[in-house]
Amino acid sequence: MTNESAGSDIPCQIPYRRSKDGCQACRRRKKKCDEVHPICGGCTRNSLSCHWSDDDANQPITRRRRRLCQSELWPRSLDIPRELGGMVTVFAVPSRPILRRLLTHFTEGSALWMSISPHRHKRFLHHVVSTAVGSSLTMSCVLAVSAADLLKYETQEPELRMISLDLYGKAVSEVRSNINHELACEKDRPLSDDIVLAVLLLCVHETHNFSDTSRLLPHLNAAAFLLQQRLSSTPSNVQLRTFLFELFSYFFALTAFSHGPSLALTPAGEVFDLISASSNHLLDQGMLLGPSQALITTIFQVTRFVVRAHSMMYGLFRSELAIIEHQLRNPRNLTDRATGESDDQPHQSEGRIVYSQEDTTLFELYRLSCLVYVKQILDPDVHPSDHELQHLVNSFVDELSTLEGDSPLNGILTWPLLVIGLCAVTRAQQCLIMARLRQTYKIWRTDIFTTTMDFLRQRWSLFATEIESQQHKDTHQAMFQYDCRGPSGSHYTFENLPLQVVLV
Template sequence: MSTPSRVCARCSRIKQRCDGKFPCERCKRLGHVCKPASSGRDTTTRRPRASRSRGGCLSCKARKKKCDECRPTCSDCRRLNIRCQWRESTPNVELNSPAIVTSCSPTSDATEPADTDPTNDPDDGPSMLSPISPCEAEEFIATLFPHPFPRQNSVALPLDLSPVSVNPHLRTEEDRSLFNHYIRVVSRALCRSHDSDRNPFLVTLLPLAAVSDTVTSVILSLSGCHWKRVHPAIWGSALNRQGKALTQVNQLLGCSDRQSIFEACATVLLLCLTELIDGTSRVWKWHLKAASVILKSHPFQSLVSSDEWAFCVSLFRYLDSMSTISRCKAPLLQNSDSMTELTSSFRRSSLPELDNSKSTDAIYGISPALFDLLGMVNLLANHRSRRVDELSEIGFRAAAAHIENRINEWRADYDSGISFVDPASDTDRATTAFEWAIRLRLHQIVEGYDLIHELVERSVVTILDSVQQIPYASRVEGCLLFPLVIAGSSSISVERRMIVKERLMVMENTLGFTHIHHARQLLETVWKGGDNAPNANWASVRYSRFPGVVFV
């Protein structure tokens, strides 16, 4: 019987044949230290055990995620809005620590058994949502608004409850979760102002929601529509609230007092906004038309010059101007859609003019005059099919030239310092991108969809350069959807298309609205069809496959 040859420790560890010499040929060739293999277990080759955090919350441990151990709610649980639970006996924690203080809600986390923890679900979404407790709501809103709410020239609402108190119309845990999501996420995504005190979606709507079940219902519906991409199960509760708001608004329209008419107008506008950000519905048209009737009604005129009036009119004009892209109709507050309106002052004479109010600044984000100009361009688009002879063609081009002169005049006033905007600010860059998107759309309406035209090239370059200088999650990022779609539909090169697509994908996460996803799908459809037809009419693709997309 032959004796087994000796094997060095390295050849034994890598399971390779060894010649039995010391040093062996492999170790000599590779320059390793050759040692004989020990007869027992080689403890030197054991991999070091990874150290794990032992102070993380139970939620992160159940999902096998790293916890930052921020108490009482870690950042991961706060981001997912799930219940953050901790071990009852944690070493080196004082008795007065917030981690072991009983929650302000009736059901404390410490009293729940461990086997009912809803955070055992995977990362794709929790099965149950945690509500916002009264003390958490007061603490959050108090940090958001360090001083009292500005209520100059506003309707005297009989508020027995302040906005930092618990809303009495939140009846279930899902209601509280939706309301919490609206305060923390949705209202900030809708606001274009960096100053939280100028956010009308909080300053104006939260006090009204405290005394109005209708406004509370439509707020929860708006929050659920924004949240359903991440938590699809929550949409059922939000949809029930939306139906309730529709029923209640009919009752409010039968009243003529100031508070009821304001509640009705705000509810209809928020219903319209909910349908618009959903991106798959056409019902928003009926809500917008209903809001226009309310704004022109006699009871609503009693709100003129109040903060509530400014909020409703600003939001309506913003939605009305942007929706003209889909309808190619005159704005609803316009007297008519005749060609003479294009050469007039284009002012909505049925309502007093808006000043530079807080609602205007927070809703538009950029100069409101640009939205008037966009309405003029889209009104011109409605007359394209009416060019039946040489005379109508001359009139059409004369109206287009007048609109172009109006844009040039606005730019001259803007550059002269009337707007008082820092030239290097995000607002100025978003303004430039929006202006050139209007110029490009006007060119497309008059001259057609020639992608190699000199003005098209200049417009696309200006828009993309301005957009790329605006950081992600900027407050004015919501103003970039219309310029990005206009520039993307006119881009030929793959590099420019990728710039547009990448920014839209970022906006889907930073803003979270579903209609941004549908706008990106629209562009990808246009690009796919444009490879075979370079001069393809992107508008025809848009109206046939994505009729409900509005670039709000």
């Protein structure tokens, strides 16, 4: 940590420098620059004045996520929580600059993985910031998330590592204490949503900073229980409750995909049932995923069927999945919404909601992945080279090719990339998926992406070995002996894939 960053009294100052890739106009417009000198292609097309920083040539190239200036969201008079003051000053660093540095990083960087447009990013931060300002519990979790995320970029600051660990310990201790207090209180006592937000922020921390599944699962189960207890109560802030439902459903559904038996599916199921019953309202108010929220709910429903398959009649199991497959093939039956190109914020058009292009892209990528997921459950022996599967894979690849590599959408595409990747049989398909995961990791520095890459390489290697060993046999026969989720005889199913991390 430099003396300048530690001693500055300017709340909005950013203690690290943004990447200097591209001209000033492209960076200001948040557009990808082709860096053609003296005038880049974007400025040429848009008849803009193209200027380059004097120190661009001497600036080392670093990959950082795109940041939006949101420092003004935090009140200038905000001081470090009294409970945290003694801990942070142990390191002989002024407490206020540390607070400002972590809060600035949270609003400008660590929350962007979950927002697919600047408009939604602001709404996301509005609820987190407004809650944290009035809740030391939520503030502790915000600081823990921010410190650990910042540590991935500022690797040469040992004091930041100590601060990060202490902030995490403080956050977990406060969450545990508040949950115990809630359990000990009378049942008719009003329940605050602050604690739910705090637990979900810890879920963000466990997945994107440490990628520790063993610590994530208890947080998710706690969130499911807390939300279940609030289903019959009227929230003081309806929009905050809606936001919590959306954030919870994303984390829980994609974690249940690979770790379903370890999760509390019964209380979570009640939450998802309410989300499904209120799907129209949630889609209208969605702050994170737009219309794709309906697909996240579908993923959970399918996973719940798979986990409970042993206790269901086989005919009922297949009929329920067939209904879901039909809905996925006719997406308007799933969302009762129209998608089309628009601005960042969805708007009404002749009684229908029209979403942005990013909304449409994300929805289509998840829809195609869900179809592959359901098809493989309905027919576990289907080979990846199956014509219908390959049509879905190629459609996914075509859609993915239209998405820029630095788009915020890439941060929430690990699940679709894995599901489609398990059926990627051509070199071109595999290279595109691997390149997208690699590029996203360089921006987000999260082990989710590297672990997914390693897992897919292993699957593809087994696939190549299987094909080679079957070359002397009948090709058609080999197709249906191969299980795309593991080598022959392994009987991997989606809910027990040997994944070390979750896919959120």
